[in-house]
Amino acid sequence: MSPSLLIDNIGSLVTNDPGLGEGALGLVEDAALVVEDGLVVWAGPRARIPEGAARERFDAAGRAVVPGFVDSHAHLVFAGDRTAEFEARMSGRPYTAGGIRTTVAATRKATDQELRANVRRLVAEALRSGTTTVECKSGYGLTVEHEARSLRLAAEYTHEVTYLGAHVVPPEYADDPDAYVELVRGPMLEACAPHARWIDVFCERGAFDGDQTRAILAAGKERGLVPRVHAGQLGTGPGVAIAVELGAASADHVTHLTDADVEALASSETVATLLPGAEFSTRSPYPDARRLLDAGVTLALAADCNPGSSYTTNIPFCVALAVRDMNMTPAEAVWAATMGGARALRRTDVGRLAPGGRADVVLLDAPSYVHLSYRPGVPLVARVWKDGAPVVG
Template identity: 55%
Template sequence: MSTLVTGIGLLVTNDPDQWGHESPLPDADTRSADRLGQIRDAAVVLDGDRISWIGRATAAPAADDAVDLGGAAVIPGFVDSHTHPVFAGERSDEFDARLTGQRYDGGGIRRTMAATRAGSDDHLGAMVDGLLAEMTRQGTTCVEGKTGYGLDLATETRSARVLAGRVDEVTFLGAHVVPPEYAARPDDYVDLVRGPMLEAVREDVSWIDVFCEQGAFDTDQTLAILAAGRDAGLGLRLHAAQLHPTSVIAPAVEMGVAAIDHCTFLSDADVEAIAGSSTVATLLPAAEFSTLQPYPDASRLLAAGATVALATDCNPGTAFTSSMPFCLAIAVREMGMTPAQALWSATAGGAAALRRDDVGVVRVGARADLLALAAPSWLHLFYRPGVPLVSHVWHRGVHHDLSVPSLTF
């Protein structure tokens, strides 16, 4: 069944080669906005779970059904390329402790590990489903989800199976931290991750990830785990430079990691290595908001020519938010991004971090993932922070009408 989505006042396609540029405001940042490929007075036809036509509303073809958005702005669905949605328990007391002076050191992961090991598959699945429903209501239509709160063979395997079929991309993060039972023999745990644990999850995951940080895994351990994942046919991802500088960036880029996430403490050589490669720097502003760490400098990466993505890092300890609009607002206020750069990074940038070209873009043949705002411009995501502006979501062509009224301007 086909649906004509019309009454689009301003459409962001992220396809500038096809659509060029129409500045949303006379004084907008036209240089970075050029990447958004905007069309005024547009329409889109969705056919099943794919986009089949895009153009001016006056030239729109007939379809089986029609939705008139009355002049709303429409953008690609957000692509959240870094989340940890399969877990049990909550850690709000840690957030309170940090706000009263306790420093974040990554130790709370083991607390979630204990609750997750005790959780049933049904309980873990309900948590993932609940978070995905929150994400959909806030315009996220493509989600990467990691294991990493089991840290034993049985629970990592269960976590991967819970995620498979629920999220778009499943990542194996057995190398989140070393669990307590291996504290005195971390290399044995590395062997477990890159051997039996990797083999057990292999059929349910597409990516492997490692937390390379003091108190987690060092550079040599990280590269050994990534190499095992690569040899097993998995794509490579990496948590790095969140709390301290690291020596892992250049060798990880050379190994071909798709994304390095956090990227707070980067040297000039690290920035140069990322900018000269296809590796995406994924920035996670909600983590710094929660941990009170310094925010990464997105403008430094962008000026060097790096591809930047924004993601939520949704997890129970350090970034318990499912809201990409919240992360966009922080990015422009604290990380040196323009609104256009932030919007691109939360859509097309996330797709690049997942090495996908069918999401994060409004293009014929792409997945039918769109969101409409109760506003005439996507700039209202930044202009009106904290306001629930997502009024309609199309996820794989399925329409969710959130009944958010638009103000009259």
């Protein structure tokens, strides 16, 4: 058990509980936070701190505190490097070295120790920028053995593990993609389901079509896995409709949407997870978050860390992109990166700093959460507590 802790003299506290403060962020000025046994037990104005609230006191010195970021979309189990691909794309030169399949080949050759070291490095990197909860997908193994290995290694670092055998069709099945679909929903699923909570499909032209996506996700549901869907990244398609139909926790990317897609998301509990790092790294159009917000869709922001199209773990960077290029307000972006991510993972214990929530706390070297988008690229995370224990700073 961690000792009780009073985080005092907080200039601006984001609780994400409208019952505790102003607006959707539940913003409390001149605030304090009491932590006990890894949980928040009290949050509110300093003037109302309970008597004998905690044995230890930390002085926030008027700085802002926000919940730990919840990154609900990441691909961290991989090996190899795709710098040449990125450089060619940014230089306007054609590049045909293989994309995802390049990473698949490198990942298959890597040892467990090499893959583990890379996941550890990326999780630590994310933590330094304030991410205290991260989801992790497979998808760079694409054999029964290598997908199960990827999930087993991911589970060493997070409970939020996603089976993504349906990332792309590997080269050995290029002439018979339907046989690969049967492998993914049959023997590969049997080997991977014990290590995962979620199942995902890249529903996109060049990857998996609507019928294949529905069949794979349905098989995963039968094994107790909850669907997530890569949908609408490269163009409109059936991904969003399938996500809503099957009760997916999230539809991710959603850069290209029809009016029917927006209406379907708005009338469902499926979260639309936006991944602006991918648009930044590919010079693609950004999704119109304002269109979704105005329709009543719940949004999450995630980093989509992967070696090909979004090699970042930095959620503050994604917050700044969302405000600058996706028509979100600073408050909406911070909510999406915390509470929105929690909704996308169907979690109620993270993404908020209210009684009963985990004490995943981020201290900013700034007086307000607005500085996350006001000062892009500046390392504003001064200190991080995970389950009430200091882990950064």
